[in-house]
Amino acid sequence: MANFRVEPGSPHPLGATWDGFGVNFALFSANAEKVELCLFDPKGKRELERIALPEYTHEVWHGYLPDVRPGQLYGYRVYGPYDPRRGHRFNPNKLLIDPYAKELYGDLRWHDAHFGYRVGSPREDLSFDKRDSAFVMPKSVVIDTAVTWGDDRRPRTPWSKTIIYEAHVKGLTALHPELPDQIRGTLAGLADPRVVDHLVKLGVTAIELMPVQAFFDDRYLVAKKLTNYWGYNTVNYFSLAPRYVSPGGDLHEFKLAVRRLHSAGIEVILDVVYNHTAEGNHLGPTLSFRGIDNASYYLLAQDPRYYFDTTGCGNTVNLRHPRVLQMVMDSLRYWVEECHVDGFRFDLASSLGREYDNFEPNAVFFDVVRQDPVLSRVKMIAEPWDLGPNGYQVGNFPPGWAEWNGRYRDEMRSYAKGDDGLLPAFSRALLASSDLFEKRGRKPWASVNFVTAHDGFTLLDLYSYNEKHNEANEEGNRDGHDDNRSWNCGAEGPTEDEAILDLRDRMRRNLLAMLILSQGTPMILMGDEVxxxxxxxxxxxxxDNEIAWLKWEDIGPRDQAFFDFAHGLIGLRAAEPLLRQNRYVHGQAIDDNGTRNVVWLRPDGEEMDAGAWSDPLAKVVGMLLCGEADRLLLLSNAYHEPIGFKLPSAATAESWQLLVDTAEGLVRPEADPVPAETEIELGGRCLLLFGAKAPGATSGQEPK
Incomplete structure (x- = not known):
């Protein structure tokens, strides 16, 4: 056994901190009776020494080891009562991951030794397991976080100009034919200029990465030879998932990706899972938090043997506890300050604002974020629902937050498909759902609009399938949503019928155009553009295979044409301030002539009235947006047949220039201006956008 000198050290900062001379170890546990630091050889196979942390200050166990250096592998064994009926599950036979570990070495290999109880015992978790789990556990790693960022500059893109691209690190890069094999599927692949260039050409301003914090594959998936591809199974909030680091790589690989994306003007947003952990319910494994201080880290039920679960994943992180809240805040600040990320998307965010059954917009977590000098300056996005009582909270998050607008997705899909009675919903969605978000000074960007996301059909599949086909998940096709609001356009799945393929192209152009031309913040799903x-x-x-990965070599002429259409729409949005306004518009007058900022029109060119809005069969509408110098006219027809539409009078604009035609797949086509009051043909299942100058406005005049 090696001999390591041990000094008292400090209770802060928490984690393993290299100061240039040695390493301070500090671990919070309010209910432990003793904590042992376990040091391992460089391969993590042999335990070199167990050292009882000598000091206990303010519920933090700590010690300083002057002989330890970066690269040292370690873990903890925590002693205390094993009494599940009182919420305590200490078992020193289980090696535990440091909650503040900045790197993990090795992968978890499932074994019954992971569990604090005897698997198969008739007493279930009330039994006690004495097997050592170190041989199948990843090890925490002491690291030196120092890095030279050079001239890295955050893009700091205003919300009103933000366009988000939701992507998966591996899914985006695994099949890229131009990347070296060793970096495909990794953060090094994401950092490759050929991947960054694709995002730049598309025109997005932010990439929202699905979880990259350390997570493990669920045991039941491994048994079926499947994996947790999405990664919503976090086990550590400070370290990267080792699977996304290329051979020989480390945290610097992530930092390089951030720096290269920033240099291209693209922000990095992390999808984070602070609502639950990978330890599951009362029958789950003991990997970290459960064995360190179960009663502090988790929200327990009235019977403390069990967990209060609003996530559907077995447990809920206890943000009511100040040390657990501190851990989450420290984690968020770490990714912002040390890794330069630009924002976060919070999975099942309603759970973060819960007082058990009740959601509270002024919950302590939201209040702490709002006043934090670091976090209050980055983008915060909520997935505003969970699986608990009153879990659907779209529109109810506090100022400063944006939210995934699930209602936007559903209503836009239904309208585009041609369902009845959707005109009022369609109009609300186009203007960023003011009925949900316009309160407490919130702006239109608070609505993160999306029509597809990782959870659900892709855009192409939305118009290729009437039903889900999840057989590969080996759950009897019972998993996944049944309410998809999809339409296969005449054939289920792949087809060679050109007419059906043309219709599918038109339908996805319609839905993408609705998304990009709506007020609010658009989000595009990885690969929908191709x-x-x-x-x-x-x-x-x-x-974790070609079902979910982006198949770069399958991008054919139709897909390239769709990419060009998407690129054109995004460029048009960037060029037209009326499409990304920073205030809600409700038809307010903007000049002495009574010009209003938005007017809704019937096909005869007259303003929509109560009868038109309430007609369940009405599926055609025009939206006229007016600025001081510019006009935009969006015409939408969800019928399958064309219809005549009369353009507004010369008092609005003398002539109109066609900017978007989803029937032809054109953005800024070379077309002659159309005089005011002309009746045009608006094609079936088609969206048109026209632009014009206000009467008397000069071509160089900018709107205020």
Missing amino acids: GRTQFGNNNAYCQ
């Missing part, structure tokens, strides 16, 4: 398919799987959480 026709990515998941073959009808709308719940590909366990498909």
Whole structure:
């Protein structure tokens, strides 16, 4: 056994901190009776020494080891009562991951030794398991976080100019034909200029990465030879998932990706899971938090043997506890300050604002974030629902937050498909759902609009399948959403029928145009710009394969044309301030002539009235946006047949220039201006956008 000198050290900062001379170890546990630091050889196979942390200050166990250096592998064994009926599950036979570990070495290999109780015992978790789990556990790693960022500059893109691209690190890069094999599927692949260039050409301003914090594959998935592809199974909030680091790589690989994306003007947003952990319910494994201080880290039920679960994943992180809240805040600040990320998307964020059954917009977590000098300056996005009582909280998050607008997705899909009675919903969605978000000074950007996301059909599949096809998940096709609001356009799945393919192209152009031309913050799903398919799987959480990966070599002429259309729409949005206004518009007058900032029109060119809005069969509408110098006219027809539409009078604009035609797949086509009051043909299942100058406005005049 090696001999390591031990000094008292400090209770802060928490974690393993290299100061240039030695390493301070500090671990919070309010209910432990003793904590042992376990040091391992460089391969993590042999335990070199167990050292009892000598000091206990303010519920933090700590010690300083002057002989330890970066690269040292370690873990903890925590002693205390094993009494599940009182919420305590200490078992020093289980090696535990440091909650503040900045790197993990090795992968978890599932074994019954992971569990604090005897698997198969008739007493279940009330039994006690004495097997050592170190041989199948990843090890925490002491690291030196220092890095030279050079001239890295955050893009700091205003919300009103933000366009988000939701992507998966591996899914985006695994099949890229121009990347070296060793970096495909990794953060090094994400950092490659050829991947960054694709995002730049598309025109997005931010990439939202699905979870990259350390997570493990669920045991039941491994048994079926599947994996947790999405990664919503976090076990550590400070370290990267080792699977996304290329051979020989480390945290610097992530930092390089951030720096290169920043240099291209693209922000990095992390999808984070602070609502639950990978330790699951009362029958789950003991990997970290459960064995360190179960009663502090988790929200327990009235019977403390069990967990209060609003996530559907077995447990809920206890943000009511100040030390647990501190851990989450320290984690968020770490990713912002040390890794330069630009924001976060919070999975099942309603759980972060809960007082058990009740959601509270002024919960302590939201209040702490709002006053934090670091976090209050980055983008915060909520997935505003969970699985608990009153879990659907779209529009109810506090000022400063944006939210995934699930209602936008559903209503836009239904309208585009031609369902009845959707005109009022369509109009609300186009203007960023003011009925949900316009309160407490919130702006239109608070609505993160999306029509597809990782959870559900891709855009191509939305118009290729009437039903989900999740057979590959091996759950009897019972998993995944049934309410998809999709339409296969005449054939289920792949087809060679050109008419059906043309209709599918038109339908996805319609929906993408609605998304990009709406007020609020657009979010595009990885691969939708080039026709990515998941073959009808709308719940590909366990498909770490070509079902879920972007198939670069399958991008054909139709997909390239769609990419060009998407690129043109995004460029048009960037060029037209009326499409990304920073205030809600409700038809307010903007000049002495009574010009209003938005007017809704019937096909006869007259303003919509109560009868037109309430007609359940009405599926055609025009939206006229007016600025001081500019006009935009959006015409939408969800019928399958064309219809005549009369353009507004010369008092609005003398002539109109066609900017977008989803029937032809054109953005800024070379077309002659159309005089005011002309009746045009608005094609079936078609969206048109026209632009014009206000009467008397000069071509160089900018709107205020």
